[in-house]
Amino acid sequence: MTNERRVLVHQNKQALASSVAARFITKMVDILHEEGEANVILTGGSVGIAVLAAINESAARDTIDWARVSFWWGDERWVPRAHPDRNEGQARTALLDHLAIPAANIHPFSASDEGLSLSEGAERYAADLAELAPLGALLPRFDIAFLGVGPDGHVASLFPHGAGIRENEASVISVLNSPKPPSKRLSLTRPVLNSSDRVWMVLAGSDKASALGLALAGASRDEVPAAGIKGRKRTVFFVDNEAAAEVPESLIAPSY
Template sequence: MAHLWTEKRVVISSDAETLAHDVAERLLVRLIRRSSVGKVSHLALTGGGIGTEVLRAAGSHPRRAEVDWSTVHLWWGDERFLAPDDEDRNDLAARRALIDHIDIPAQNVHAMATVDEAPDMDAAAAAYAAELARYGDDEHDWPAFYLCFLGVGPDGHIASLFPDRAEIQITDRSVVPVRDAPKPPASRITLTRPVLNSARCVWLVVSGVDKASALGLALAGASYETVPAAGAKGRRRTMFFVDQDAATNVPLELIDQEF
C-alpha cells in the first residue's frame, strides 16, 4: 500500500472563486515559509480558466509581498505556440494575473518560445529543454520542482498531454511539440510526464461539473494513457483541489480538508 504522503488526496471548496483563493493562499503560505529560510522554489504553472484564477488570487493577495520572489522560479507545464500577444498564451495570462504584481527578477520567469522567437515547434521544444537543463542536477535534466500545478480537461488531459496520443508515452525527452492537438489552439509545447511527476508536490486544480467524470476516473486509478490525469503523481504529495461542482464522484475516504 502506498504511504499516505504519496496517495492522492482531495480538498473541496464551495465554488470556483473560493477554490482559487484557497489554493492561492496555500501556495503563498508555503512560499513565504520556504523563502524566509532561503530555499529556492521552482514552480511549474498551468494555464486555463481555473489555473489563471489561482494566479490572479495570488497576485491580489496581501501576503504576496511577504514572499522573497528572488528565490522563486516560474516555469510552464505547457504553452501554445503562438504570437507573444496572443490571448491564448498561458504566459500572457500569468503575467497579467500574477507576474506583473510581484517583485520577481525577470531571469526567474522561464517562458516558452513564441512563434517570433523560434522557427518551429521542434526548435521551441529544444530551447526549453536546454533552459530546463541549465537548472538540472546529476539525476535530471531539469530543476528539482517544488510544486507542479496542473489543470484537468473534461477529457482528462493535463498540460498538453492528451488521451491516447504518443506524447503521453514519451519518457526520453523533457519537452515535446504537440501537433494537431484535439483542443485548440492545435500547436502546443508540453513538458513530458517524467518531468511533471518529478515535482515534490503535484497540485491538480479542478473546477466545474464538466470535469466531474474525468476527476472520478483519475481518482479511481484509470489508465494514464486514456486519462492522463490519473498518471499525475508528485514524489511526496498529490493533491486535488476541487470545487463542489467537480466533486460529484470523489470517494469520501480521499477527502482531506485538513491539508
C-alpha cells in the first residue's frame, strides 16, 4: 500500500472548490462501488464549506447514493447547537440539508446547550465512533478526511505545541484553551485522522503559504501539526496559487 503526498495547485479559491468537489464526487462513486458504503470526515472553514457548496451545486451531485454515505466532523466549536459558528450548521446549509440522506448517517458533535460537559461531549463522540466501527475495531473505516490548515499549521483543533497533537490513545479530545476562539472545542485526534484512507487538505490564501511549506519540508508535528497528518493510502494538498508560494516544485503534481 502506497502513501503519496502531493500538492495540486489551482488558480484561485473558486477553481479550487470546484475541482475538489468534482474529484470528491468521482471518488465517492468509485468507493461506493468497491466498498458498498463510505465514511467521510468533514472540516469547517471558508474553503471547506466552499467545497461542500460546490458539491451541492454540481450537476453530478446525485450520481452518489447518499443513503450509503455517513458524515463525521474533524472538530467542532463548543457553542450552542444553533450557533452560526458551528461547523455542523455550516455544512448542513451548504450541502447536507439538500441531500436525500438518512438523519442517522450524519454524526455531529454534541453542543454546549445539551446538558453535557465538554469532557462528556468527547466521551459521547468516542462512543459513537466505537459503536459504528466494524467488529473488532475502535473506529469506522474512513474513506476521505477533509481538513483545513490554519496559518499556524493547525488541523482540526490540534494546535502547535498543544497536548492534543501528542495524544495517541484517545480518539476524541476536549480542548480547553484553543488559541483561536472560541477556546473550548472538541476534536478528533491525530491517530483517528491518520486512519483515513485518504486525507484531503484544502487551503487557500497567502497566509497559509508558510505553514504549508513547513509541513511539506519536514517540520515536526509539534511545530506544524499538519506535518503529522497522513492518509493511509494518499495525502493530497488542494491549494490555490497563493498558498502554494513556498511549496517545493518537486511536490507539485501536474495531474492526479
